[in-house]
Amino acid sequence: MGVMxxxxxxxxxxxxxxxGFSLLAFVGEEAIRQGSSIFGSDRNTLGEVAGExxxxxxxxxxxxQSEAQFKxxxxxxxxxxxxxxxxxxxxxxxxxxxxxxxxEIEKLGLVVSSDEGAAMINGNNPDPQVVQYFGDPATxxxxxxxxxxxxxxxxxSKKDDPIRAQWAQFIQQLRENKLGQKxxxxxxxxxxxxxxxxxxxxxxxxKLSNFKYTTLDYASIPDxxxxxxxxxxxxxxxxxxxxxxxxxxxxSFDYVSFNxxxxxxxxxxxxDQVEKLLPSxxxxxxxxxxxxxxxxxxTPITFKRKGQLGDPKLDTVMFGAAKGFVYGxxxxxxxxxxxxxxxxxxxxxxVKARHILIDASKVGEKKALAxxxxxxxxxxxxxxxxxxxxMYSFDKASGEKGGDLGTFGRGAMVPAFExxxxxxxxxxxxxxxxxxxxxxxxxQDLKGSSPVVKVAIVDKPxxxxxxxxxxxxxxxQAFLGDLTKDNFDAEAKKAGLTKKSAPDVNAxxxxxxxxxxxxxxVRWAFxxxxxxxxxxxxxxxxxxxxxILTAIKPKGKLSLDAVKKQIEPAVLQHAKAKQLIEKxxxxxxxxxxxxxxxxxxxxxxxxxxxxxxxxxxxxxxxxVGTVFGLQxxxxxxxxxxxHGVYVVVLDNFINPAPLANAIRQREQIAQALAQRxxxxxFEALKDKANVKDYRSKFM
Numbered sequence: 001m002g003v004m005x006x007x008x009x010x011x012x013x014x015x016x017x018x019x020g021f022s023l024l025a026f027v028g029e030e031a032i033r034q035g036s037s038i039f040g041s042d043r044n045t046l047g048e049v050a051g052e053x054x055x056x057x058x059x060x061x062x063x064x065q066s067e068a069q070f071k072x073x074x075x076x077x078x079x080x081x082x083x084x085x086x087x088x089x090x091x092x093x094x095x096x097x098x099x100x101x102x103x104e105i106e107k108l109g110l111v112v113s114s115d116e117g118a119a120m121i122n123g124n125n126p127d128p129q130v131v132q133y134f135g136d137p138a139t140x141x142x143x144x145x146x147x148x149x150x151x152x153x154x155x156x157s158k159k160d161d162p163i164r165a166q167w168a169q170f171i172q173q174l175r176e177n178k179l180g181q182k183x184x185x186x187x188x189x190x191x192x193x194x195x196x197x198x199x200x201x202x203x204x205x206x207k208l209s210n211f212k213y214t215t216l217d218y219a220s221i222p223d224x225x226x227x228x229x230x231x232x233x234x235x236x237x238x239x240x241x242x243x244x245x246x247x248x249x250x251x252s253f254d255y256v257s258f259n260x261x262x263x264x265x266x267x268x269x270x271x272d273q274v275e276k277l278l279p280s281x282x283x284x285x286x287x288x289x290x291x292x293x294x295x296x297x298x299t300p301i302t303f304k305r306k307g308q309l310g311d312p313k314l315d316t317v318m319f320g321a322a323k324g325f326v327y328g329x330x331x332x333x334x335x336x337x338x339x340x341x342x343x344x345x346x347x348x349x350x351v352k353a354r355h356i357l358i359d360a361s362k363v364g365e366k367k368a369l370a371x372x373x374x375x376x377x378x379x380x381x382x383x384x385x386x387x388x389x390x391m392y393s394f395d396k397a398s399g400e401k402g403g404d405l406g407t408f409g410r411g412a413m414v415p416a417f418e419x420x421x422x423x424x425x426x427x428x429x430x431x432x433x434x435x436x437x438x439x440x441x442x443x444q445d446l447k448g449s450s451p452v453v454k455v456a457i458v459d460k461p462x463x464x465x466x467x468x469x470x471x472x473x474x475x476x477q478a479f480l481g482d483l484t485k486d487n488f489d490a491e492a493k494k495a496g497l498t499k500k501s502a503p504d505v506n507a508x509x510x511x512x513x514x515x516x517x518x519x520x521x522v523r524w525a526f527x528x529x530x531x532x533x534x535x536x537x538x539x540x541x542x543x544x545x546x547x548i549l550t551a552i553k554p555k556g557k558l559s560l561d562a563v564k565k566q567i568e569p570a571v572l573q574h575a576k577a578k579q580l581i582e583k584x585x586x587x588x589x590x591x592x593x594x595x596x597x598x599x600x601x602x603x604x605x606x607x608x609x610x611x612x613x614x615x616x617x618x619x620x621x622x623x624v625g626t627v628f629g630l631q632x633x634x635x636x637x638x639x640x641x642x643h644g645v646y647v648v649v650l651d652n653f654i655n656p657a658p659l660a661n662a663i664r665q666r667e668q669i670a671q672a673l674a675q676r677x678x679x680x681x682f683e684a685l686k687d688k689a690n691v692k693d694y695r696s697k698f699m
Contacts, residue, residue, distance in 0.1 A: 046698060047092075049099040050689040056698055062091045081517040085510040092695065098176070100685050105179050108186070112175045120174050121147075127174050149400060187681055188674045198665035204610040206656035211627050212603050213614070214594040216580045217644040218573050226575050228568070236571045237560045244558040248693075250504040251525045254488070255547040256479070256497040257515075260472035262464045270462045274329040274336040277458060282326050287342055287456040295458040296335065300415040303347060303422065303452040308411060314339055318453050335459040342454040347410075349448030351421045354403035356388060356440040357395040360433070368438040372431045375440050379429060385442055394437065407447070417441070464542060476537040476544040485531045488548045504553065507696035515540045519699065525549055526696060580645035581638040590635060590649045606654075617643050
């Protein structure tokens, strides 16, 4: 609501930028490379990059900072397993990227001079982040007065003020980013596109081909008509062996789960609890206290417009109901609720206001109230509100703007502040106490009007009873007790359970489809041997899970046995292709080939090399590539494509007009090449850096 101090608000963002900034697209969508081995690491070493250690303590601090910033930006008090995992991976990627980049920069002797550093803040072309935090939205340039005021406050601050450390960190981040830009400029300058490249690219996008094809689909041969041999698998594996380099150890397991979700009886019991609260809720004279004592969700009670009550049912019944009306119990978002209309009125849609904040935590509430009252009298006596805000407000962000908070609607401010300004009159001065301190507020304008209601809501979530949980757990324990290494599938079938699979899980997986917070289960999988079943019942949310390990894919080149199931569809397709090639072989014209194979000839026009799509079918790289290598009226050999086996004949090419602007074409290619090269180049550096990841032992 703009009640944080200017330094806290701005520097919070600055620090978040320092934590979350992607190093020039190096971080990008970088995948985590996880090695399972932890030998050679000490108790505080989370990983190693080119021999340099990433310490767990340092990493944890960065994760905590990122989580705090994410919570602040999203308004969430707690993060689920997926968000937590995302933040952890992002911070890890930044750590790895920074070390690799720093080592490359050090080798080349790249530096940022003191003049360059000063120019990033005070120069004619300041760093974009400086413009973001100190810029004037109207001009898109740095507001020099704002920047100078910040510097003055910084210089006047104590040496141990955390703002000094945060600013130093921000400056350091700017310098590191500048070094990264210099390094990537060197890389990009090493990329060269000549006129021949430009011509080839132009023709690939504009040269048209007209051809005919005939095809037999793979689907024309039923799968059960093909018998695959070991030689079929071996031949495919040998031909594609470069595709089976496993970057990190992966494990697969099957599992069954016993549902401990709330039963119908549990739901009825919760509803009964809520119904028993109805008489006392109706009679209550302190509804806020009643909610605090009896509700699972203890949110402050404020006036709200239609659509803000959290449930369409309440909008229907509360707007127009009499004061004291109680509705429910009703089921909403997994909870039984009862709601009481406390008050209703017509209220402004938005308010324009300004304030002066006195930090009661520093001066005490009594002194803060006295200060606010003194300032109010000065303003009523003719003193400038804006001048006093600049001098006295602890909220420097708004204080520099004369206390201006702009125009805001309901829900933008904390409840105490919101109630005060939305119930006031234009021009009124009010003193309001909130969790941020004491505010002297001037209501500058009120816009619009709509009905609003103040509704107290008591909720009780529908959760499984101990009886329900015990019954599900007992079934899971009984199932576990009957297991051997050889009877998992049979026991699951006998129990009427659906077996689910978790294929190719890495050591840091934190969630699976339908299951959150699976870290304990994954840790077991990376300690177990193939064929082992769970040593316990794993409690994941309202599910009791029992797993069995089905496969281990070690880091490195995978064996044929490890990928046999994975490659089976491709091997099957290749076996079908052999039969279809025989049917499409022979014949001196495409019509003869089609007649022999009992298929048809299809004409195609205006296909370009850069977009190898056969209309009505799919992408066919090999087919279109073959077309562009043919002479007119030359019949091709059978081609093993994506959709089926093809035979083609080229009718003719239509050449485009000569390339008019080779320079522009070269620039376009160079730009695309530079974007693509960043990730590829970094991957090469990362492979060379021999990244060792020990995170699985910490998380």
